[in-house]
Amino acid sequence: MRRITSLTLQDIRSYAAFQAPLTGRSVVITGANGAGKTNLLETLTLFGAGRGLRGAKLSDVVRVGATGPAGAGITLSHNEDEPVRLVVSIPPPRFDRREVKIDGEVTRSASALSELLRFLWLTPAMDRLFMEAPAERRKFLDRIAAAGSSAHAATAARYEKAMRQRMALLEQGGDPALLDMFEADMVDAGIALSLARKSTADGLARGYEALRQQAFPRAHLFIEGDVELLLAEQGEDQARLSFAQRLQRQRRVDRDARRTLFGPHRSDLIVTHEEKQMPARQCSTGEQKALLIGLILARASAAKASADGSSLILLMDEVVAHLDHHRREALAETLHGLGLQAFLTGTDLEPFAPFLADMDQLQPPSPD
Ligand SMILES: Nc1ncnc2c1ncn2[C@@H]1O[C@H](COP(=O)(O)OP(=O)(O)O)[C@@H](O)[C@H]1O
Ligand SMILES: [Mg+2]
Incomplete structure (x- = not known):
């Protein structure tokens, strides 16, 4: 399965500059309301075909007050293959278009991207x-x-x-x-x-x-x-x-x-x-x-099980806290069994107890 092994943000949403420490395992992101958890998930979906997780315009995704180029980069690893470097830039001053580079080469085809990487997400907005x-x-x-x-x-x-x-x-x-x-x-x-x-x-x-x-x-x-x-x-x-x-x-x-x-x-x-x-x-x-x-x-x-099924990554925003203990364990077990990389968010760490055995923890940095 493909895994995101690095993530950097430059002037995206609440992040001026941020490098998320990732290892390729699934990730539990915790932090207070407004800490920037959903922003991180949304940033990942900039690498997907079509609109991102909030369905927002690119100019809204760019950090308010940004003047230079905004964007994000990820490293995508797949078994023993050489990792692939993906970069999305949103050029000023209009911040209204996305330029995608795969290993340094500009690509115009969304399908090149979606062969490498696709996201499935669940957010509170879908309730x-x-x-x-x-x-x-x-x-x-x-x-x-x-x-x-x-x-x-x-x-x-x-x-x-x-x-x-x-x-x-x-x-x-x-x-x-x-x-x-x-x-x-x-x-x-x-x-x-x-x-x-x-x-x-x-x-x-x-x-x-x-x-x-x-x-x-x-x-x-x-x-x-x-x-x-x-x-x-x-x-x-x-x-x-x-x-x-x-x-x-x-x-x-x-x-x-x-x-x-x-x-x-x-x-x-x-x-x-x-x-x-x-x-x-x-x-x-x-x-x-x-x-x-x-x-x-x-x-x-x-x-x-499909032909390009190894490119799927799951994003679950604020899902776990609402589940009872039994369902949390079932979700943790099912994700483990699927073997896909998943990114989960929540305000508190406690509900993630069943997940942490094979997931990394990430906390968005405080704003100053
Ligand atoms: N374009 C933007 N520029 C700067 N800050 C932003 C932008 N869009 C949203 N934010 C800020 O990001 C924060 C929300 O982050 P979010 O990831 O939704 O938080 P949570 O951790 O609760 O999921 C809010 O404080 C909001 O003001
Ligand atoms: Mg959120």
Whole structure:
């Protein structure tokens, strides 16, 4: 498994300059409220495809008052391979773009990065996931899908881009041949996206099996959406044709609505507490949290078995303190069994007792 063996920050969030002492083991980060624990996790996700753990703009990630280049660097180690050095810089004065270097070479492809490193995270902001609008669950679904496939983020981006291009062209009253082309792209990427989401949902059952833990309830995932329905009813080939026809038929309607009214960008993820046969939305707050933890663990387990599954790193922000003793032990044991590098945070060290046997401890420095 790949492991982060060094982390340095320069003008990121609350850190002017910081070098975190890491060894490659999992890490327990403790500190008072506002100490900078989540900031560290967020910094790691600067190395992921897409937006980071807070979904924030890059200019917000840069330390307030910074004038010089901001950024972070990590060393990624993998078994006996030569470690890889990854650097993200966010250049002034606008701090609005990310430059990524892999071993000193600038890379423009997000997929090069996601072949090396992918993150799966659970944060307090996700506590309301099942009550949110579908968009949040869709993002979550795409994140967990991307955890097992370096291609997923690129497919999602390709779909979004084709959809934007089509909409721009519709608004200008553009060339039908170009519209056909953008729609063909949407169909291609959109079907791939839906299939990958479906296989993520299906693969979860295997993940739960492999984990053999009882402490966290099993979730069942169902993806509700236009293209998912076409795929289920018609099979892939016919679904392609139907999706393309639908887009073509809908040009005028979409233009008037100024958004695309049909496609996998509108799907929703429906999660059910399997044992209780209860929609997650109607489960208690504690049950929802336990479902999410189980889901992340099952996904990590399934992803580990995939082709580029060695690149996964888990981030669990403020998860442990809310668990009872039994569940803490189960989480520690499961993480140990997964063998992935995990970064856990909490205000106090005490709840981490079951974890510390094979994890390092890190405390953000005090601000002066
Ligand atoms: N861009 C920024 N520049 C400087 N400080 C920031 C920036 N963004 C957030 N902070 C500070 O970081 C602190 C929060 O850090 P965080 O990692 O969320 O704490 P916690 O340890 O509770 O997880 C707050 O004090 C906040 O003001
Ligand atoms: Mg925090």
